[in-house]
Amino acid sequence: MFVSYPLDLQFISCMINKPSLFTSLSPALVHLYDVSNSIVVIIDVFRATSTIATALYNGAKSVIPVDSVSRCMELGRQIEGITAGERDGKIAEGLEYGNSPFEYPRDFIEGKTLVLTTTNGTRLLHMALEKGAREIITGSFPNLSAVCDHIIEMKKNVILGCAAWKDKVNMEDALFAGAVISRVREQFDINCDSSHIAEAMYEKGKKNLFAFVKKNNASHY
Amino acid sequence: MFVSYPLDLQFISCMINKPSLFTSLSPALVHLYDVSNSIVVIIDVFRATSTIATALYNGAKSVIPVDSVSRCMELGRQIEGITAGERDGKIAEGLEYGNSPFEYPRDFIEGKTLVLTTTNGTRLLHMALEKGAREIITGSFPNLSAVCDHIIEMKKNVILGCAAWKDKVNMEDALFAGAVISRVREQFDINCDSSHIAEAMYEKGKKNLFAFVKKNNASHY
Numbered sequence: 001m002f003v004s005y006p007l008d009l010q011f012i013s014c015m016i017n018k019p020s021l022f023t024s025l026s027p028a029l030v031h032l033y034d035v036s037n038s039i040v041v042i043i044d045v046f047r048a049t050s051t052i053a054t055a056l057y058n059g060a061k062s063v064i065p066v067d068s069v070s071r072c073m074e075l076g077r078q079i080e081g082i083t084a085g086e087r088d089g090k091i092a093e094g095l096e097y098g099n100s101p102f103e104y105p106r107d108f109i110e111g112k113t114l115v116l117t118t119t120n121g122t123r124l125l126h127m128a129l130e131k132g133a134r135e136i137i138t139g140s141f142p143n144l145s146a147v148c149d150h151i152i153e154m155k156k157n158v159i160l161g162c163a164a165w166k167d168k169v170n171m172e173d174a175l176f177a178g179a180v181i182s183r184v185r186e187q188f189d190i191n192c193d194s195s196h197i198a199e200a201m202y203e204k205g206k207k208n209l210f211a212f213v214k215k216n217n218a219s220h221y
Numbered sequence: 222m223f224v225s226y227p228l229d230l231q232f233i234s235c236m237i238n239k240p241s242l243f244t245s246l247s248p249a250l251v252h253l254y255d256v257s258n259s260i261v262v263i264i265d266v267f268r269a270t271s272t273i274a275t276a277l278y279n280g281a282k283s284v285i286p287v288d289s290v291s292r293c294m295e296l297g298r299q300i301e302g303i304t305a306g307e308r309d310g311k312i313a314e315g316l317e318y319g320n321s322p323f324e325y326p327r328d329f330i331e332g333k334t335l336v337l338t339t340t341n342g343t344r345l346l347h348m349a350l351e352k353g354a355r356e357i358i359t360g361s362f363p364n365l366s367a368v369c370d371h372i373i374e375m376k377k378n379v380i381l382g383c384a385a386w387k388d389k390v391n392m393e394d395a396l397f398a399g400a401v402i403s404r405v406r407e408q409f410d411i412n413c414d415s416s417h418i419a420e421a422m423y424e425k426g427k428k429n430l431f432a433f434v435k436k437n438n439a440s441h442y
Contacts, residue, residue: 025246025390026250028249028250028253029247029249029250029388029389029390032249032387032388165414166253167250167253168250168253168413168414168415169246169250169414169415170414171414171417171418174414174418192389193386193389193390193391193392193395194389194390196392197390197392197395197418197422197437200422200426200437201418201422203425204421204424204425205421216414216417216418216421
């Protein structure tokens with residue numbers, strides 16, 4: 001027997017079946033969300049995930065994020081990779097490069113493996129790993145479209161995880177979360193004030209993101 | 222000898238001497254700030270600190286915040302106070318009233334003591350107490366001007382502490398933080414992205430806060 005649902009029920013069914021999207025504005029808040037059942041998007045705009053996207057776009061063979069300088073040095077030696085990372089905004093002692101995207105043009109990074117450690121982004125990535133995330137991807141403005149296309153296609157629950165600055169909420173990671181949300185909001189059930197805050201911030205600043213971040217930024221850059 | 226500083230040095234000196242203001246968007250982030258050296262403004266717009274301001278405005282003798290239902294009942298019996306509090310948005314079992322400001326008109330609350338416990342606001346208040354805050358005050362839209370006047374007059378460091386919802390950042394507490402910041406920004410050194418986010422949110426929503434919160438709110442109200 002063919003059962004035809006009225007249109008409004010079909011609409012409700014469609015709503016119920018949407019995957020959820022949450023935003024964690026700091027690694028100190030990640031435990032509040034069901035990481036194990038979600039795709040986690042690690043966001044560290046200044047600058048780990050911007051660098052990862054740029055290095056891969058410029059032909060890096062792979063990028064391996066590690067959580068300590070010593071592990072970075074050890075792995076770099078083993079696989080003859082480029083070791084890079086910063087602590088408190090400076091190249092960490094014992095490593096070769098920093099985490100600015102501008103350090104990784106094609107003629108330098110193509111075909112090489114980058115072993116990267118940073119204060120905030122890599123740490124959050126390992127937290128998501130430990131909590132058994134369904135999938136972990138990294139996001140920043142250089143790969144915004146790729147992130148949005150992927151999470152829409154996967155149809156799974158998503159957590160936008162801002163790396164923040166030593167657990168303090170920051171503007172640029174929240175703005176990227178907002179940029180994602182503004183593009184995918186129809187495909188997800190978004191019942192989360194942090195997401196609404198991030199989207200509202202992005203809508204306010206999107207005409208000139210650089211000026212917006214510069215006007216509102218904190219002293220750590 | 223009279224020493225005259227150039228104007229720019231006087232300006233720098235003035236900047237250095239301003240007290241600092243930080244915003245903690247969740248109780249789970251409060252440990253990142255120097256509570257012991259600050260006035261902490263507890264913000265729980267829906268609804269503990271709105272109720273506290275309303276009850277005091279309507280002549281309550283005092284309001285005593287406590288951190289558990291059992292303590293609320295015990296103290297209520299001892300001092301013959303009004304016991305009130307909610308858990309998950311409902312009047313807690315064993316207590317008499319909820320935490321809506323509308324439950325405390327002058328003809329009911331005048332001259333009485335209100336013993337109040339709530340899920341989020343009271344908990345944050347006790348966290349600030351334990352960390353040895355210099356002073357603790359409560360803030361919400363009904364006492365916005367009083368809060369701003371007081372922190373300007375005191376000339377001390379300030380932490381705007383959002384009670385949030387079970388540690389998840391919420392819109393209405395962030396908006397109140399933004400409302401305070403928009404009024405006191407010239408008197409404080411505000412080097413904190415959470416504060417900039419809160420202020421930007423408020424500037425975006427201030428023309429119609431009710432509609433803004435309703436449009437962006439989460440499901441817990």
